[in-house]
Amino acid sequence: MTQQVGRQILVVFALALSSVLASQSIAYASGVSVSGGGVVSGDLGTTSQLGFTASSSGGEFLCVMAGRSGGFPFGPWASVAQMRVHGTVTGPVTISGGVASFSGIATIHVVGRSVESGDILTATVPNVPFTSLQTAGGAGVATHRLEVTLDGSVVAFPDLSKAMAPLSAGHITIRQ
Helix, strand or coil: CHHHHHHHHHHHHHHHHHHHHHHHHHCCCCCCEEEEEEEECCCCCCCEEEEEEEECCEEEEEEEEECCCCCCCECCEEEEEEEEEEEEECCCCEEECCEEEEEEEEEEEEEEEECCCCCEEEEEEEEEEEEEEEECEECCCCEEEEEEEECCEEEEECCCCCCCEEEEEEEEEEEC
16 A cells, blocks of 8 residues: 555656656747646546646657556456556647647557456557647646547547546646
8 A cells, every 4th residue: 555655656746747847848839838737536447647748849748547546447448457648749739718739649558457358458559649638727727638549439538528627736837
């Protein structure tokens, strides 16, 4: 239990540090940019830690659902224990109605229990299109949604039928 808590603290610290360092270089980019990170409160099993920086010059995105997540169904997995989405920003940052969005290509790594056998199933899926949508602010104000396209279908966290998930810790900054 202590090791798991330590790992969670390390992940949040690493994401926060990467966001701070990345925001320094983003500040020099012209045009719209967005940066931030923190803990996103989702439905049961989808709480995640994320960090990102994006501008017209590109950027990076990292979202990790591990430790805090209670498991959720996804593709051939009955219950995902860990999921990491790491991507490079390839599209511009756009803002509409206070929501900033950017897109890119990610590699998704998943560990969970198989639907069919219940055995642990691990997979790495490269070249997955993703879109990150977010609003600015701190804990309780900023929101986030991650959309990935697998086999031609969009899978969103939280689901597209629901509002974007609030940050329970951290901060997101949108610069125009």
